Structure formats: structure tokens, C-alpha cells
Amino acid sequence: MHPAPKPVLRPANPRFGSGPCAKRPGWSLHALENAFLGRSHRSAEGRARLDAVIRRSRALLGMPDGWRLGIVPGSDTGAVEMALWSLLGPRPVDVLAFESFTAAWAHDIVAQLALPEARVLAAEYGVLPPLAAVDWSRDVVFAWNGTTSGVCLPGTDAIPAAHAGLAICDATSAAFAMRLPWDRLDVVTWSWQKVLGGEAAHGMLALSPRAVARLEGAPPPRPLPKLFRLTSPGRSASGGRLIEGIFAGDTINTPSMLCTEDALDGLRWADGIGGLEGLIARSAANLAVIAAWVERTDWITFLAAVPATRSSTSICLRIVAPWFAALPAVEQARAARHLSGLVEAEQAGYDIASYRDAPPGLRIWGGATVETADIEALLPWLDWAAAETRLAFAGKTAAG
CATH class of the missing domain: 3.90.1150.10 (Aspartate Aminotransferase, domain 1)
Known part of the structure; x- marks a missing residue:
């Protein structure tokens, strides 16, 4: 055996990591020159820029009217955990575990939330769990695309058009690169650092009207830290009011306005390429x-x-x-x-x-x-x- 000849041509951008991902073509620090720095994110302009990320993301993804979209702490992980801790409990739950992150959601549902009727539908890396075995009368937790396994759902028909439970979808490596069937989903999460090449630490949480009704109809059957709270206390035991500010740029904690400017740059680039x-x-x-x-x-x-x-x-x-x-x-x-x-x-x-x-x-x-x-x-x-x-x-x- 003899050494192989070494190639000559190298990629112009050799960054192929799965998060944080490559910046958009042509990106430089000049894209951040107008970042809203040294000012409060709760000022009128600060809120406006955060809201612009929300509005542009909604429009780019074709999110239906009636859905709420908010910026939340902790990247996609924070967004998923907010959904799990705030929404799960009223119904039994199925969770599809076919790579490392969905296995983590399954662990939290079974070991941390300790939901008594939880079912874990597991599969080895490279394949999906049997979709025919999913009970859609339950809440169902799944990833649209397994970031660590390279396996994604085969399409819209993977989810029935009518389902009694909530479809809770971790879409962090699918959003902006795959078509998501919004009419069949109830919770969708992603982070800034994937398909649009943004910076880390910020997550996006999208809630359908059905998910909002669940939140407002009954309080979570467990204590929640401030970072997870999506509702304010109601006047009765029936639940609380959705904190609408979260879905209009009034974030739960202090976001990075530098990362916000970078997210806006990625969204503008996306609009410019079709x-x-x-x-x-x-x-x-x-x-x-x-x-x-x-x-x-x-x-x-x-x-x-x-x-x-x-x-x-x-x-x-x-x-x-x-x-x-x-x-x-x-x-x-x-x-x-x-x-x-x-x-x-x-x-x-x-x-x-x-x-x-x-x-x-x-x-x-x-x-x-x-x-x-x-x-x-x-x-x-x-x-x-x-x-x-x-x-x-x-x-x-x-x-x-």
C-alpha cells in the first residue's frame, strides 16, 4: 500500500460543524456594526429589534396566524425544556428517542418529570422508531431532524391531520431547511446557531392556539422556575394568562443584542436568496x-x-x-x-x-x-x- 496523493483544492470555508454552524456566505464583523449595544433591551428600540427577529422568522417560515413565537433562554434546549415542563401532564405522553437529544428529552420526561404513563419509543442511530406505534391521542415529543443521527421524519404524513394530544417538535436542525407542517404541529422549537448560522444561547419557542389553550386552561402540575414560566397567575385554579410580552420581544431574561443583530443579518440574507x-x-x-x-x-x-x-x-x-x-x-x-x-x-x-x-x-x-x-x-x-x-x-x- 502506498500513500494516496493529497488533493490540492481546499474549501474556501472549511467549517462543516453542526452547531454553531457556518456563517452565511460573505459574512464579516461589519454585519454587526449597527448592533444596539450598551442600551437596555427593554427600551423601545431594543424591544423593536427583538420583535423584528420574531416577525421576520414568522414570515420566513410561513407560520400561520394565531401562533405565538418568542425568544427564550438556553438555546433549543431551553425552549424544549420550557415546553416539556410547562405543558406535559394532562395527557399521557409518547416520546420518540432516536438520537442523543431526543434520548435526553425521554430521560427528562421519565426520570425528572416522572410522568407515570410515559412511553419511550426508541430506535438505534440511523433509523426512526416505528411511527405506526405512536399514539396521537397522547402528547407526542419528537425531533423533526435528529442532529446527531442524520435521520429526519419522512414528511407531513408522519403526523395525522387530526390528533387529540399536542405534537411537540424539536426542529432545531430542520427549521429553515425543511418544510414543517404547521397545521399538524403544536409546539416547535429551534435555535439561532443552526441553519441561518447565528450565534448560540438563544432559543425560539412557537406555540399553536391549541398549545396556548393548554397553558391557560390549567396550571402546570409542578413548580416552575422563572425561566420556564409562560403564564402569569390567574385568579382561579384554572390556570393563568399567557405572558404575551414574551412573544413580542419582551424576553424573560437579558438577551445579547450583538447576537440579535447577527440573527437579523441572517434573516435578511435568507430573504435575499429566495x-x-x-x-x-x-x-x-x-x-x-x-x-x-x-x-x-x-x-x-x-x-x-x-x-x-x-x-x-x-x-x-x-x-x-x-x-x-x-x-x-x-x-x-x-x-x-x-x-x-x-x-x-x-x-x-x-x-x-x-x-x-x-x-x-x-x-x-x-x-x-x-x-x-x-x-x-x-x-x-x-x-x-x-x-x-x-x-x-x-x-x-x-x-x-
Whole structure:
């Protein structure tokens, strides 16, 4: 075996991590020159800028009238936890756990909220739980796209048009890159640092009229810290009033106005490239390039075996080369890290290792801020690194 020739062309932007994700093409610090700094976020202009993020996000996503959308603390994690702690309890709940974050929501529902009739529908990385087994008369908690598994729901029909429970959807790596069926969802969450390449620490929480009715109809059957409270106390035991200010730029805690300006920059860029359809098309083109490469490459394949469930954002791949399969599990993990480390050392692709809880392999962010040309430039480096890794791990088979 001889060393493989090293590629010449490198991606112009080698940032392929799944969060924080690549900034929009052409981004620079000049985009933040007009940030509302050193002033109160509760001033008229501060509230106006926060509300602009909400209004622009609603419009870009095509969110229906009657939905509330607010900026909340703690990124997508904070938004999901607010929904779980504030809404769950009146009905039994099903939770779909098919990657690390949905497994965390399942743990919190079972161990922390201790809901007695909770069911966890679990699946290994690369596949969805059996959707036919979901009981939609219950509340159902799920991710639209598994950020750490590269598996997404196959489409609108995954959720019945009529369902008695609430459909609570973690959409952090799907929003702005995949079509969300708003008429079939009740709670949707995401964060700024994914498809539009914003900065971290801020989450978005969207509530349907049905979700608002749940909140106002009965108080949560548990104490809530201030950061989770979405209603103010009512005059009776029947619940409370929704804190409408949260959904008009009056945030629960102090937000970063620098991050807010960056979020507005990303939303303006999205509008300029064709809105939601333009964003979806860019992400789909990135997946298509990787799919064509996988088709002609014998050492790697998609972690998601079913094409209809393959993510166009968090594109997860597993190594299937015979030399890799012959390694002990511990050596497979080392070999995968070695491969991604070689690419990073050459400044050809950063943060492409699979998530720490996922099977050893690669994860390439294909969201809308990533240029397809950069993914095309990355792929020869992956082939080169795979050949180099095979040489480095020669002879370390299970039998050896």
C-alpha cells in the first residue's frame, strides 16, 4: 500500500460543524456594526429589534396566524425544556428517542418529570422508531431532524391531520431547511446557531392556539422556575394568562443584542436568496452532492439507510470499508477520529467527526449557509484521509 496523493483544492470555508454552524456566505464583523449595544433591551428600540427577529422568522417560515413565537433562554434546549415542563401532564405522553437529544428529552420526561404513563419509543442511530406505534391521542415529543443521527421524519404524513394530544417538535436542525407542517404541529422549537448560522444561547419557542389553550386552561402540575414560566397567575385554579410580552420581544431574561443583530443579518440574507424555498434548495443541493459521492464511493455510506429519512442538514455517514469493519470497536472509534483529524489538520474540514454518542463515522453540516462548492472541495480530502487512515491502522484487526 502506498500513500494516496493529497488533493490540492481546499474549501474556501472549511467549517462543516453542526452547531454553531457556518456563517452565511460573505459574512464579516461589519454585519454587526449597527448592533444596539450598551442600551437596555427593554427600551423601545431594543424591544423593536427583538420583535423584528420574531416577525421576520414568522414570515420566513410561513407560520400561520394565531401562533405565538418568542425568544427564550438556553438555546433549543431551553425552549424544549420550557415546553416539556410547562405543558406535559394532562395527557399521557409518547416520546420518540432516536438520537442523543431526543434520548435526553425521554430521560427528562421519565426520570425528572416522572410522568407515570410515559412511553419511550426508541430506535438505534440511523433509523426512526416505528411511527405506526405512536399514539396521537397522547402528547407526542419528537425531533423533526435528529442532529446527531442524520435521520429526519419522512414528511407531513408522519403526523395525522387530526390528533387529540399536542405534537411537540424539536426542529432545531430542520427549521429553515425543511418544510414543517404547521397545521399538524403544536409546539416547535429551534435555535439561532443552526441553519441561518447565528450565534448560540438563544432559543425560539412557537406555540399553536391549541398549545396556548393548554397553558391557560390549567396550571402546570409542578413548580416552575422563572425561566420556564409562560403564564402569569390567574385568579382561579384554572390556570393563568399567557405572558404575551414574551412573544413580542419582551424576553424573560437579558438577551445579547450583538447576537440579535447577527440573527437579523441572517434573516435578511435568507430573504435575499429566495426566502424559505431558497434555503431549502441550498441544503438539498448539498445533500445531493454528498449522495452522488456516496454512490460512487465504496468505503462509506449514509447512517440513515432509508433515503426518505436522510437529513439534508446534519448529514451523518458511517464507514463500511472491509479494513474498518475488521477493526475492534475501540480501534474503529480511533480510526474514525484519526480520519477526521487528518482533514482538520490540513484545514480542509473542521468539526466533521460524528457526535460522541453516535457510531464512529463522519457528520457534515449541509445547511443553507454552506456553499455546495465547499462540500465538493471537501470530498476528495475525505477519500485521501480514508486511504491514509487505512495505512495507519493496517494490521490492527480483531484477529490480530
